[in-house]
Amino acid sequence: MQIFEEMHMRHRFMLLGALLIALLALAACGAQEAEEEAPMAEPEAPAADMSDSPYGEAPMLAEMVAAGELPPVEERLPVEPVVVPVVDSIGQYGGTWHTASWWAGMGNIKMIAYDPPIRWRADYNGYQPGLFKDYVFNDDGTQITYYLREGLKWSDGAPYTTSDLQFWWEDLATNADYGDVTVPWYGFNSDGETMDVEFVDDYTMTWTWDEPHWITPTILAQGFWEFQDRIMKPRHYLEQFHPAYSDNEDYSALLEATQDYxxxxxxxxxxxxxxxxxxxxxxxxxxxxxxxWKVDSEGNQLPYIDYMDIEVVENEETRLLNLSEGKYDASFRDGSSNPTHIPFLTQKAEDGNYTLYTEWMNGAGGWPCWLINQDYIGDGEDPDKDAEIRALLRDVNWRKGVSVAIDRERLIDVVWDGIGIPQQSTISPQAWHFQSPEGQAVNEAWQQADAEYDPDLAAQRFEAAGFTDQDGDGWRDLPSGKSFQLILDSGDWGGQVISENSNIELKEQMNAIGIDAIVNDLFGQPEWGSRQTEAKYMFRNCHASELDIWTYPDWIFPLRGNRAWPLQGRWRQTGGAEGEEPLPGSPAAKLQALYDKGIATGDQEERHKVVWEAVQIHIDEGPFTLGGAGDQPMPVVIKNYFKNVPSFGILGPWAPGSPGNVHPEQFYIEQ
Structure with a gap:
């Protein structure tokens, strides 16, 4: 990085980096080569000497302090540094973490550098303050006050205060002339006007609405996109590009500077x-x-690791080979996210000098699974037939019949080589809504709902729906006698290969029960998205996982123009301007009402109970998302010298920022 300023003056690491490399090369001369037993040949650096300070720091920073290029560590930390508990032991400073990304945007790496105002707990069971010191609601949930940590600094040494948040809100988000960073969806009142934002002092900010917003702080904890991409805007740096503070006549320079930090x-x-x-x-x-702004329990400033070196490798087979050969120090999603790679990686572990962590889970409630379109409109060539198909897809007997017609054990063997459990589609089994004994019982009932293979029961369900073979051609027909063909839209949601294989297997199993089914391959096609938003699909393959349904409600509550209710969700999303209003007493109407009940509830345990009520509707009147398998592990590969990685984590849903939520800043490389 062009290095960090102290009080708006940049220091540069490049010369230091070159010097370090030269020193390391000299130190390595005469040492025995141990490429597989150690990372880069960087000097041993246990936590730094703290004889002159209550805090320790990395040797590379101590050298900069000694050279007058950086303030002492106690001046760089906030008034009350955040103390991060280590997983196993106090770490050693130094080293380079080598890993990979499969795309130029490197979103998987942004998930490692995860530091939102409110963050997911390391145990995935809820939230806690992060960058902000605290947040407090008023009695009715219409106002929240955020308290920043005093003495926080940007990476160049400039103070981080509410002035930066004011710049985000007033000069970017609510600036119609700018347009790249806009007001987030939670930033509006019920009448469409923006929430009231007050910057009380350097460390205090309030947000006020005309209705309760109990879930809004937790939205800030989701992934890198809610805070780091949208709100992490340093005023002192960006003002030089903003027309209001510079000689720039337009926003082009500002847009370039803010496109991707x-x-x-x-x-x-x-x-x-x-x-x-x-x-x-x-x-x-x-x-x-x-x-x-964080330290370990002994006062050593984090992170322990000096550098990260990330190569972009789009080809999955190449990443897998690199991973198996021990090229990556720690790989979460990075080298592989395919559970079927686990046996191969296990076989190569000794030669690669790594350990395969077996309790890191995908967190999938459905992988594969299929959305069942409750708002099907077809192609318009035969409106009467399209309406009859919609009625069939909405028929609870038909949907439950399809569900029990699936041999999930066979599907898992074919698609996953036996990895995963047969189940109905749910959200993540590790979701915090299900951590209590009562919650676990609800989730287990959901997983088992209509998930046992029973072709005889399927036939009975189809009979009750009027879905029988009326012309003797071997295929079941619509109740009117018109022919029916089940179209399985196939894309890359959950991985292209998994999607292809699972759709082919579902097609064959549907054929076996008398349903004429075909696979509609839409990989890389614009119709893959448009057929969902326009409600033209019948079944659409997907990957279902979510740890907090209130922040991303679509798997349970039809609130937007996607998932199983594209039109009824759009009606809710647009305030009735578009889409279709749910019929009174329909599943969509009941679920939307429960969502309103939940977000108006201030007590978190009571909100969990509202989730359970909604799940019961999915059990009784669903499935609306048809599940095949779930709860697969993820191939997490950690070199044997890479320390303080917890044994458990969840990587399927990106919302909790994993692995960032387990504090990678306390990972270290044993020298």
Whole structure:
């Protein structure tokens, strides 16, 4: 990174980096080669000497302090640094974390540098303050007050205060002339006007609405996109591009500067590492943030690791080979996200000098699974037939019949080589709504609902729906006698290969029960998206996983123009301007009412109970998303010298910021 300023003056690491490399090369001369037993040949660096300070720091930063290029560590930390508990032991400073990304945007790496205002807990069971010190609601949930940590600094040393948040809100989000960063969806009152935002002082900010917003703080905890992409805007850096504060006549320079902070080495960050260099689509090098605001229990400033070196490798087979050969120090989604790779990686573990962590889960409630369109409109060539198909897809007997007609054990063997459990589609079994004994019982009932293979019961269900073979051609017909063909839209949701294989297997199993089914391959086609939003699909393959349904409600509540209710969801999303209003007493109407009940409830345990009520509708009147399998593990590969990685985690849903929520800043490389 073009290095960090102290009080708006940049220091540069490049010379230091070159010096370190030269020193390391000299130190390595005469040492025995141990490429598989150690990472880069960087000097041993247990937590730094704290004889002159209550805090320790990395040797590379201590050298900068000694050279007068950086303030002492106690001046770089906030008044009350956040103390991060280590997983196993106090770490050692130094080293480079080598890993990969499969796309130029490197979203998987942004998930490692995860530092939102409110964050997911490391055990995935709820939230806690993160970058912000605290947040407090008023009595009716219409106002929230955020308290920032005093003395926070950007990676260049400039203070981080509510002035930066004011710049985001007033100069970017609500600035109609700018347009790239807009008001987030939770930032509006019921009448469409923006919420009231007050910047009380340097460390206090309030948001006020005309109705309760109990879930809004937790939205800020989701992934990198809600805070880091949208709100992490350093005023002191970006003002130089803004027409209101510079000689620029338009917003083009500002747009370029704010398009993606991760690709801009000059952009200050608040995270543990920031970009030092970026070769788009090829490689990125991240460097430690010298003003990072966390310490371990002994006062050592984090992170322990100096650098991250990320190569972009789009080809999955190449990443898998690199992973198996021990090229990556720690890989979560990075080298492989395919559970079927686990046996191969297990076989190669000894030669690759790594350990395969077997309790990191995908968190899938359905993988594969299929959306069943409750708003089907067809292609318009035969409106009467399209209406009859919609009625069939809405028929609970028909949907339950299809569900029990699936041999999920066979599907798992064919698609997953036996990995995963047969189940109905749910959200993540590890979701915090289901952690209590009562919640676990609800989730288990949902997983088992109509999930046992029973072709005789399927035939009875079809008979009750009037779905029989009326012309003797071997295929079941619509109740009117018109022919029926079940179209299975296939895309890349959940992975192209998994989608293809699961759709082919479902087609064959549907054929076996007398349903004429075909696979509609839409991989890479615009129709893959448009057929969902326009409600033209019948079945659509998907991957269902969510840990907090209130922040991403679509799997249970029809609120937007997607999932199983594209038109009824759009009606809700647009306030009735578009889509179709749910019929009174229909599943969609009941689920929308429950959502309103939940978000108006201030007590979290009571909100969990509302989720259970909604799940019961899915059990009784569903499935609306048809499940095949779920709860697969993920191939997490950790080199044997890479320490403080917890044994358990969840990687399927991106919302909790995993692995960022388990504090990668306390990972370390044993020298």
């Amino acid at each position: 991760f690709r801009n080495p000059d952009h200050p960050v608040i995270t543990a590492w920031g970009t030092q260099s970026m070769e788009a689509g090829v490689r990125a090098v991240l460097v430690r943030n010298p003003f990072y």
